[in-house]
Amino acid sequence: MARGNPIDSVKGFGVTFKQIFKKPITQQYPEYKRPVYPRFRGRHRLHVHENGLEKCVGCSLCAAACPADCIRVVAAENTADNRVSAGERYARIYEINMSRCIFCGYCELACPFDAITLGNEYEISEYSRDDLIYTKDMLLAEPIKKVPVADRDLYDTPIPYYQEHS
């Protein structure tokens, strides 16, 4: 049932041979980190106003929008001697279960106060599932690992407000 002949079979190696003269396209991750595009949805972040008050008012819209049900918000009232957020209430507990999150970004679409955004950090693996439950303090803090981001002007037009600070 021989259909090709052995000489023709070798012709295919020409394609392989040509690659010698090309620059490799592989990137030496993790030494080199390719800049992600600005719209890339990674690790979440919570934001604060310039005066230090939290933007989140504990309305739970993000939890309502989440298709994976991975956000838990428990709100409490702001008082005169304990003012946390700019609104009437604040999120006493704000947890995201990162092992359930599907990074669809519905939470940032849902948030009417631009309090939660999806940043560009993607290196969020942990050894234990418990460590993947992000608390409010973790989400409010600056991410430890920074990721380079490609030109926002070119790859994200118009710049949505909610991505400006992420």
Next chain:
Amino acid sequence: MAIASDRPRIYESSRVPSPIPTVLQVPEELRGSEDLLQVNFGPNHPSTHGVLRLIVDLHGENVVGLEAVIGYLHTGFEKNMEQKTWWKAITYPERIDYLSFQNNELVFVLAIEKLLGLEVPEKATWMRTCLCELNRIHSHLVWLGTAALELGAISMFWYCFRERDSVLDLYEMVCGARMHTRYFQAGGLAEDIPRGFFPEARKFVDWMPKAVDDYERLVDQNEIWLERTKGLGLLSAEDAIALGQSGPVLRGSGVDWDLRRAQPYLAYEQLDFRVPTYPNGDVWDRYKVHMDEMRESTRIVAQCLDRLEGMEGQPWIADDRKVVLPPREELHTSMESLIHHFKIVTEGYRVPEGEVYVALESARGELGCYVVSDGGPKPWRVKFRAPSFVALEATATCMTDALVADLIAIVGSLDTVMGEVDR
């Protein structure tokens, strides 16, 4: 649906119109024979395209019996979607067939739009066409890479995944995620197209035909490849139709049928493309169909880009405040927008009562979505007609007179994605 009349008869004893078995029975005379060896192929065999389990009866090297066991990847997508509002359910279909995710998303979004009677802006329609074709290329590249890898052509795998990565980069740029994008929303697109998309996509469109030529040069004349694909896994046109095949499997059997042309959706009516068909119904022909489709899809993407480039500044999503989230800048200024926003996010939009079936040509064939709405904020029933599941039914028919080594080539050529088979 036309069958080429000059098509050579593939093999005698075509089983039409008697029912076609989807299980290959061990012949009467071999039953109970001591020469029979029953082998479990999978469920975690590296060349099963996911967690497919095939129980294979071997007589020497010949496959005499075959039964597919599925369900290892069942996740209950359809049932899960019934628990979510329409808006949230959009994130589910793209995870069913994770290789042609954008087509899966589109079919559900089209079903919602059909029930709502929603008009989609022109820009959204063209961008959807563009992304769906890019997605077809992506899916075919993964197929080609893995199918070739299973037959021992490892360098093919690297080259295919190189191009696949540039498609995924385009997705990352436009949609924010490399695979599961949720970019199509009822009414249009979730976000505008970034300016940087066009030059990058042009680069890809210019490169892709050369890459396909390279793939063909790599294997087309290779003796091993020819031996392992030509004349194997025969599926006649009659059998293919009787088994309900669609997509590359059907077109590889010589049936000229493509939903993009037969029932045009999106912008396919205004596009110039060819539907490749090959007459023999073997593994080789299915491979050729995939190759030609990649070239055609590249042409379609180029045409879409031509149109999209002239549409800057046009709306990308319908202006229907009952369904579409209001623009973000209005949330801080307009009370009415804020109320609509809260209503849509918490309760979801309501879709009129009714049932609808939408079918489109995904990378694997006719992908159908049957949706029933009871008028509430959640779908009452969602059912997908998965082309992979149907393709898997042809395994037993294709396996006539196959050797155990051909089994891998044949299962690979049917291009099944187990996520879609089990759902």
